[in-house]
Amino acid sequence: MSKEELKTSKPRNYSKLIRWIAGPVILLIIWQAAAYYYNQPWIFPSVTKVLSQLAHPLRQHYASGSLLSNTLISLLRVVIGFCLAAVVGVTIGIVMGSVSFIRDIIEPVLELLRPLCPIAWLPFAIVVFKLRTLPQLFGIDYSHTIFDQVQLGMIFVIFVGGFFPVLTNTLDGVAGVRRNYLLLAKTLGASPRQIFFHVYLPAAMPMILTGLRQGLGLCWFVIIAAEMMTGGDSGIGYLLMYASDNSAMDIVIAAMLIIGAVGALLAFFMRRVMNTFISWKPKEI
Amino acid sequence: MTPKPNNRKTSEKTTAIEIRGLGKVFHTDLGTKVRALQNIDLTVHSGEFLTILGATGCGKSTFLNLIAGLDAPDEGSIRLSDGLQFGENIGYVFQHYTLFPWRTVVKNVGFAQQMRGVSKRARKRKTSELLSRVGLAGFENAYPHELSGGMRQRAAIAQALAMKPKLLLMDEPFGAVDDATRGDLQNMITELWQENDMTIVFVTHNIDEAILLGSRILVLSERPGRIAGEFEIDLSRPRDRMNSEFTDIFMEIRRSLSGQLD
DSSP, X not given: OHHHHHHHHHHHHHHHHHHHHHHHHHHHHHHHHHHHHHOOTTTSOOHHHHHHHHHOTXXXXXXXXXXXXXXXXXXXXXXXXXXXXXXXXXXXXXXHHHOHHHHHHHHHHHHHHTTSOGGGGHXXXXXXXXXXXXXXXXXXXXXOSGGGGOBHHHHHHHHHHHHHHHHXXXXXHHHTSOHHHHHHHHHTTOOHHHHIIIIIHHHHHHHHHHHHHHHHHHHHHHHHHHHHSTTOOSSHXXXXXXXXXTTOHHHHHHHHXXXXXXXXXXXXXXXXXXXXXXXXXXXXO | OOOOOSSOOOSSOOEEEEEEEEEEEEEOTTSOEEEEEEEEXXXXXXXXXXXXXXXXXXXXXXXXXXXXXXXXXSEEEEEEOTTOOTTTSEEEEOXXXXXXXXXXXXXXXXXXXXXXXXXXXXXHHHHHHHHHHTTOTTOXXXXXXXXXXXXXXXXXXXXXXXXXXXXXXXESTTTTSOHHXXXXXXXXHHHHHHHTTOEEEEEESOHHHHHHHOSEEEEEOSSSBOEEEEEXXXXXXXXXXXXXXXXXXXXXXHHHHTTSOO
């Protein structure tokens, strides 16, 4: 009986795998056929042309570098901006969530700024930060590393993009901490500082991580858009826009696929982090 | 079995808590005032097992919170003596949310000591000792949600005992567990009380439980909570529910409560 079940379960897994692959494969076949029929590669390139671009990620395009180098630049900008947003957002969120006086002061300002699209901050950021880069902040004009591509204006816009989801989720998480856990900790002799680190922080952790996941996703959205705006000179979003201006649609679509894949990877990574950090979450008691 | 002290009565009773004219008023969202407690005079003696009996919503939890210092009284005073200090040696076992769900059992039990900066090794020794005492050896690394209700309360009791309480406040701690488990927990808490030098104030709505555990029973009336009766229980431990003295006391309390409970 069980042996038979084992036998039947294997093909079932295969059929699921086949179904998973079927969608993309069908899409690629339609795409390839359409491109062949249309025969205008500067508008609608074939699958093979795009794949050949993806197969050569180090090929230099124009003056801006390769698919790989531009992807890394975008990623670096996001990582720096996001880390900043995470630290500031979580800190302010916890303080606001636990001290109602501070929350009352900050919340109206936040509610005004929150609906503002992060990209709308870009012109402002460019004026304020000019084209200053991260090394210049530390007094180094040229570090001759990838960090020369990290403009403060970009970081600021990414920061804004990641900050709000992180903050609002942290705030909800902290404000939702059951009063009983606070009482319990007090009873057991925890000081306010200890309550902060041992009750507020862990109790709000699921919400904080949700905020971080949303924030990181939004940062990746924002950087692509920001790089496509005037003033950009590198990054995968910039390369995409530049290639489009030069009718290199194979590069455009290759860049799009990379952006999608990196976004999915970031989401996957954050989900893994969540699952390892909050194994207790299944049930509050 | 060696005979155990019954009610640990010493000739002169030292006072642990002195409560005079205690009152508490709550303001509801609708703007009405609800008087939760009124004019309570009570002296809790060191080392006694006091059970407070009252219907749900009669202000029993409020009373415990006031003693614990988690809430401030509107009238009257509470004086803790005998070196009692909140956050130091006053343990509190709640009915719900008794453990931090993000901590394993061993880390929950070690919480108070961790807050006091006790070294990890000393903590581990103490917690494993406590866990085996409450019958949770082998569950050190389980999370609260992986435990049954009874096991959670065992862990919660161990968590409170880890701070070496001189006073243990218990707010209907066995209200949410099944009968068999409740019996085990009642035996355990009686033994723990006998083994350790501590005062217990135990709140319940269950007459049977109040008689089984308490060396003294205080009956609270409903809204506003007032002391409606007091019973000294002199039965030897472990107590037998089928004993005629036990049932006599049960009937007596039942009569005095008529109309107050249920």
